[in-house]
Amino acid sequence: MNETAAASASAAEDGEPDRDATDASDATAADSGPVVVGEGVRKSYGEVVALDGVDLRVEPGEVFGLIGPNGAGKTTLVRALTGTTEAEGDLRVFGVPPREVDPQRIGLLPQSFGPPERLTAAELVDYYGGLYDAARDTDAVLRDVGMADDADAWYETLSGGQQRRTCVATAVVNDPDLLFLDEPTTGIDPAGRRSIHRLIERLADGGTTVFLTSHAMDEIERLADRVALLRDGAVVAVGAPAELVEEHGGEPRLAVALDGSASAAEVDAVREALGEASAGEGGGAPAVESTRNGLRIAGVRPEGIGDAVDALEAAGVAFESLAWSEPSLEDVYLRLTGEEYSPRPEAPGEGPLDETAADGGDR
Numbered sequence: 001m002n003e004t005a006a007a008s009a010s011a012a013e014d015g016e017p018d019r020d021a022t023d024a025s026d027a028t029a030a031d032s033g034p035v036v037v038g039e040g041v042r043k044s045y046g047e048v049v050a051l052d053g054v055d056l057r058v059e060p061g062e063v064f065g066l067i068g069p070n071g072a073g074k075t076t077l078v079r080a081l082t083g084t085t086e087a088e089g090d091l092r093v094f095g096v097p098p099r100e101v102d103p104q105r106i107g108l109l110p111q112s113f114g115p116p117e118r119l120t121a122a123e124l125v126d127y128y129g130g131l132y133d134a135a136r137d138t139d140a141v142l143r144d145v146g147m148a149d150d151a152d153a154w155y156e157t158l159s160g161g162q163q164r165r166t167c168v169a170t171a172v173v174n175d176p177d178l179l180f181l182d183e184p185t186t187g188i189d190p191a192g193r194r195s196i197h198r199l200i201e202r203l204a205d206g207g208t209t210v211f212l213t214s215h216a217m218d219e220i221e222r223l224a225d226r227v228a229l230l231r232d233g234a235v236v237a238v239g240a241p242a243e244l245v246e247e248h249g250g251e252p253r254l255a256v257a258l259d260g261s262a263s264a265a266e267v268d269a270v271r272e273a274l275g276e277a278s279a280g281e282g283g284g285a286p287a288v289e290s291t292r293n294g295l296r297i298a299g300v301r302p303e304g305i306g307d308a309v310d311a312l313e314a315a316g317v318a319f320e321s322l323a324w325s326e327p328s329l330e331d332v333y334l335r336l337t338g339e340e341y342s343p344r345p346e347a348p349g350e351g352p353l354d355e356t357a358a359d360g361g362d363r
């Protein structure tokens with residue numbers, strides 16, 4: 001049995017009464033509080049500590065993003081929250097332990113999914129719909145995920161992205177109040193991703209709470225109301241994407257494309273020129289560091305691009321193009337996971353570009 005069915009079955013095994021998802025009596029007093037609460041959640045697999053005291057809270061109607069490096073514990077947390085694995089600590093979903101939640105209220109797209117037998121996309125959605133007391137119309141669900149044209153194709157003959165979209169359909173067929181999506185768009189092409197994003201937005205607009213894990217920072221930034229960053233089994237930052245970017249994203253930067261990496265002499269010359277320009281204005285010099293394709297000047301605001309260009313010209317650096325960008329959630333992720341962009345080349349045999357770069361290039 002896969003996890004979607006397991007989530008459904010777990011409550012039934014515990015003797016939970018059947019309830020209709022559309023029944024207004026489902027809206028218990030507990031529903032007025034947070035949908036998900038985790039306090040001190042721990043889980044180990046033998047010696048491996050997957051969750052090391054996770055605290056989190058998801059409010060009704062939120063799209064809550066969970067990000068973190070491979071092995072950080074995201075899938076384990078989703079499994080703990082859906083009752084498909086046991087974990088220590090206090091875990092509540094709709095006010096009760098995960099295994100006591102009415103399965104009708106939960107949708108789960110697990111990270112890995114195997115259909116129970118040889119079925120078409122429509123049959124698969126029908127199959128999962130049949131596990132619930134109330135299910136949405138299969139054709140409508142397949143339309144929602146952009147799979148209407150392939151409804152009668154065997155699941156095994158679909159492309160990886162089409163299979164993933166079909167899996168998303170099985171996770172929403174019961175019209176859940178809380179939907180867990182563990183990397184829903186992995187392997188899906190841009191059009192397919194967009195249809196999944198639109199579906200998530202529509203579900204959220206309709207009041208569904210969505211718990212979304214993804215390695216695609218643009219996806220989380222676009223969809224999530226709040227995001228938690230998990231590292232080594234613990235939440236190290238949580239907040240709205242814009243708040244996290246403001247707090248941890250660093251400064252806007254100007255990428256200067258050259259014919260290869262900037263030399264240490266070029267970096268020094270640009271720093272000097274920028275230092276002279278900013279000294280006149282009483283400000284600190286922006287940080288300059290060499291990159292694989294040229295150099296990067298951090299701390300350049302839009303109104304400072306002209307000064308940066310003047311400094312490049314004064315330093316005799318002939319650039320091919322300039323690209324200015326604001327910090328993003330990806331910068332937050334890279335900083336807080338310790339995987340921040342390194343100006344040192346990673347190709348074997350190449351030496352460091354610049355001794356000052358390791359500390360961010362600041363002087």
Ligand SMILES: Nc1ncnc2c1ncn2[C@@H]1O[C@H](COP(=O)(O)OP(=O)(O)OP(=O)(O)O)[C@@H](O)[C@H]1O
Pocket residue numbers: 045048049050068069070071072073074075076077111
């Ligand atoms: N069934 C298991 N048995 C043993 N160790 C496990 C098991 N499941 C997960 N782990 C370990 O627990 C840790 C957390 O794994 P988990 O799959 O939750 O991480 P993740 O953040 O979802 O990673 P990814 O981004 O790669 O999917 C890892 O060290 C992993 O090897």
